[in-house]
Amino acid sequence: MDGKRYIDYHAAFGPFILGHCYPDVVERVVATIRETDLYGISTTELEVELAKKVVAHVPSVEQVLFCCTGSEATFHAVRLARAATGRRKLVKFQGCYHGWHDYLLRNVLSAPELVGQRDPVSAGMLDEAVDNTLVCDFNDLEGVERAVRANPEQVAGIILEPIPHNLGCILPQPGFLEGLRRLCDREGIVLIFDEVITGFRHHIGGVQALAGVRPDLTTLGKAIGNGFPIAAIGGKRELMQRFNTRPGGNVYFAGTFNAHASCVAASLATIETLETGKVHDHIFRLGERMRTGLRDIVARAGIPAAVTGFGSVYVLYFMPDGPITRYRDLLRNDAGRFVRYRQELIKRGVFEMPMNLKRNHISFSHTDADIDRTLEAAEDSLRAVLDTPSNCLPRRRA
Ligand SMILES: Cc1ncc(COP(=O)(O)O)c(C=O)c1O
Numbered sequence: 001m002d003g004k005r006y007i008d009y010h011a012a013f014g015p016f017i018l019g020h021c022y023p024d025v026v027e028r029v030v031a032t033i034r035e036t037d038l039y040g041i042s043t044t045e046l047e048v049e050l051a052k053k054v055v056a057h058v059p060s061v062e063q064v065l066f067c068c069t070g071s072e073a074t075f076h077a078v079r080l081a082r083a084a085t086g087r088r089k090l091v092k093f094q095g096c097y098h099g100w101h102d103y104l105l106r107n108v109l110s111a112p113e114l115v116g117q118r119d120p121v122s123a124g125m126l127d128e129a130v131d132n133t134l135v136c137d138f139n140d141l142e143g144v145e146r147a148v149r150a151n152p153e154q155v156a157g158i159i160l161e162p163i164p165h166n167l168g169c170i171l172p173q174p175g176f177l178e179g180l181r182r183l184c185d186r187e188g189i190v191l192i193f194d195e196v197i198t199g200f201r202h203h204i205g206g207v208q209a210l211a212g213v214r215p216d217l218t219t220l221g222k223a224i225g226n227g228f229p230i231a232a233i234g235g236k237r238e239l240m241q242r243f244n245t246r247p248g249g250n251v252y253f254a255g256t257f258n259a260h261a262s263c264v265a266a267s268l269a270t271i272e273t274l275e276t277g278k279v280h281d282h283i284f285r286l287g288e289r290m291r292t293g294l295r296d297i298v299a300r301a302g303i304p305a306a307v308t309g310f311g312s313v314y315v316l317y318f319m320p321d322g323p324i325t326r327y328r329d330l331l332r333n334d335a336g337r338f339v340r341y342r343q344e345l346i347k348r349g350v351f352e353m354p355m356n357l358k359r360n361h362i363s364f365s366h367t368d369a370d371i372d373r374t375l376e377a378a379e380d381s382l383r384a385v386l387d388t389p390s391n392c393l394p395r396r397r398a
Contacts, residue, residue: 006351007370009360013353014165014197017223017283017312018273019365025226025269032265040256046268047259053271054224054234057204060193060214064234065245066259070196070221071099073231074159076243076253077217078103081157081190083251084239089151091158093138095327097166098159098194098219102129109167109357112331138170139325141179148187157217158184159192162207166197167330167357168315169308177213184216190239196221196231201361202311204274228266230259279364283312286362286371290314293375301382312362316341316378330357337385344381350374 008020018025036044047066054064067073078090090103094115098104102125110119116137120130134151136143138160148155162177164170184191193215199206200223208214216239221231234240243253273279291307294316298305304320317324318341319332335356342354350373352360 004349006346006349007366007374008351009362009374010351010353010358011361011363012227013222014201014359014361015222015225015227016361016363016365017201017279018226018270019363020227022226022270022273022365024273025228025266028265028269029228029262033262036261038257038260044259044261044264046261046264050259050264050267050271053268054220054232057209057271058195058199058206058218058220058234059209060216060236061218061234062237063240064232065240065243065253066230066232066264067255068229068231068257068260068263069099070194070219070231071101072255073196073219073221073233074098074104074192074194075101076233076251077159077190077192077194077219077235078157080217080233080239080242080251081192083242084190085156085188087154087156088132089154089156090133091136091144091147091155092133093160093164093327094135095138095167095170095330096161096164096194098161098196102126104133104159106130106133107135110327115328115331137326137328138164139173139176141176141183144180145183148183148189153188155187155189157190157192159194161194161196161198162211162213163198163202163310165313165359167327168317168359169310169313170324170326170329171308171310172211173325177211181213181215190217191215192217192219194219197223197313200224200271200274201313203280204271224270225263225267226270228263229257230263230267273364280311282364283362283366286366286368287312287314289368289371290362290374293371294378297375297379297382300379301386303382303386309359313359314362315357315359317357333357340388341381341385344384345377348377348380350377350381 094107097108105121107119134147195206199220203209217235242251243249294307306317318334318337342352
């Protein structure tokens with residue numbers, strides 16, 4: 001609106017794996033909606049084509065259903081886990097976000113005094129939903145074991161991002177994902193990988209393909225449609241067959257706009273581009289360049305900072321280097337400096353969301369020249385932040 005241009009790493013919270021208005025996606029969508037749109041009866045050929053691709057690429061997915069948003073996908077996963085186990089409780093991890101519904105909207109980016117306490121994110125949430133969701137620390141397998149032992153035969157599902165990104169980036173410690181898999185097998189719990197951010201972005205088969213751990217259910221969204229509103233829930237056939245999309249299924253699944261042809265077309269075009277193998281090579285390489293460049297910059301500045309991320313995702317925390325294995329570790333981040341630095345970046349034409357702990361996303365459309373410009377802007381922005389007395393920095397809740 002004001003004639004300024006930005007290099008965008010916010011990427012609308014992550015869907016853009018190829019880039020904004022990516023020509024192959026736009027052209028496929030336009031061509032498709034000249035022919036077809038939405039019928040609301042049964043399944044379309046396009047949808048079947050997309051389902052086949054998801055099943056072919058995502059190791060644990062034997063069947064898949066499409067919806068419009070990641071929140072719908074996680075909602076369906078929770079309900080299916082409860083129906084399949086006849087249990088009520090869920091386990092999620094402190095700091096993680098899985099959508100806006102009552103089932104999982106607690107203990108997201110909690111203020112320090114609420115970490116590990118009861119912390120519903122919204123007014124109006126049902127107490128019963130909040131209290132049936134147990135909160136553990138990521139990477140603390142013993143803590144999850146304890147929570148399950150304390151609630152014998154009551155936990156229906158454990159849901160996690162296999163690489164949590166709603167707080168920047170925390171990597172799973174060796175053995176953590178495998179340990180959750182064993183625990184779920186032993187206790188009859190449904191293991192749900194929420195790959196709404198990581199799916200397709202980190203690998204065409206999701207983090208599960210990289211980690212070699214197969215969840216029972218997987219939720220997908222964001223990068224699956226490069227900016228179009230499509231998401232998915234998939235998993236083991238025996239579970240997916242419980243949905244009422246099949247005769248006799250008693251777990252309700254619906255949505256007027258599910259698998260709209262425009263979104264399915266966007267997703268097919270996106271996945272076909274990923275299938276060339278070029279996208280991940282490019283975005284991983286640029287991600288590595290960005291992280292290395294930022295590490296050099298903070299080392300030159302001599303300030304406490306930690307640069308982390310995975311593949312195309314990067315984040316610069318303003319905190320002493322040290323282990324980052326759970327949300328509590330990120331309370332050391334100087335939220336004021338984090339936001340102020342990003343405000344300085346925006347002045348210099350680089351858009352990183354000026355919100356504490358938010359991650360950045362590199363897309364296939366970003367170039368080496370964009371990384372060079374970003375690193376230059378980063379060095380200047382950091383200098384501007386350091387030149388400002390810290391008592392002038394805005395203080396924000398973590
Ligand atoms: C991991 C994860 N799951 C679920 C969601 C919810 O997706 P949506 O915003 O499409 O409802 C998000 C959104 O940020 C997310 O990051």
